[in-house]
Amino acid sequence: GLNSSTLPISIRFSPPRTLVDNHRLLSPPLTYAKSNLKMGMKAKKSMMKKAKKGSSQLTASVRKEEAADFLPLEGGPARKLPIIENSENKAAVLYIGRIPHGFYENEMEAFFKQFGEIKRIRIARNRKTGKSKHFGFLEFASPEVAKIVAETMHNYLLFEHLLQVQLVPPERVHPKLWKGVNRYYKPLDWVHIERKRQNKERTFEEHRKLVDGILKRDQRRRKKIEAAGIDYEYPEIVGSNEPAPKKIRFED
Secondary structure, three states: OOHHHHOOOHHHHHOOOOHHOOOHHHHHHHHHHHHHHEEEEEEEEHHHHHHHHHHHHHHHHHHHHOOOOOOOOOOOOOEOOOOOOHHHOOOOEEEEEEOOOOOOHHHHHHHHHHOEEEEEEEEEEOOOOEEEEEEEEEEEEEHHHHHHHHEEEEEOOOOOEEEEEEOOOOHHHOOOOOOOOOOHHHHHHHHHHHHHHOOOOHHHHHHHHHHHHHHHHHHHHHHHHOOOOOOOOOOOOOOOOOOOOOOOOOOO
């Protein structure tokens, strides 16, 4: 006979393991891998939750900061103020102050057109006399040119006057600023108007009322002179003793 020590392993031991035995042998490492996988999924989920919670808190804080611009006095949620765009980039109207005498519409246009195209010019004037009020407004076709003029001509010495040049935002331009700017301003001749009013033909009643007013003022003046102790011979007022017109009766 053969010695048992020289037999192959397959012959020495029991028959080969079945699929069930193999599954039993492999089951412990599989369960360990599955448990590790479950733990990894749980950790990943918890990390995702923490990340979401942190991002939500961050966004909430940002929103609170953004919405905390205006809090109504009567209570309620905070409101966000509207974002106002910078209107200086669109401003094409200039305010010009301390305009010297003689520097009017024609002279102003001839001087400022070296910077660019001018659309409208207006100088504030007195309605009665037509004289300049030494300030006005100037509008350029381009906002960029208006900005350059405001920076260049502010505090510019002209005829011993420091010009005050400032940009006017579009929302502050009055809607009637350029009303009648294309019409030539012709001041009223008040001397002619007063001469015509004084020299108009008056009725008898109007003339008597005028003379009565002159006599009353003259009496008050005489009393003041006498109270001062001045001996003065007063001249007679011509036209104060005008006779009343006679009534003429016509016989039938």
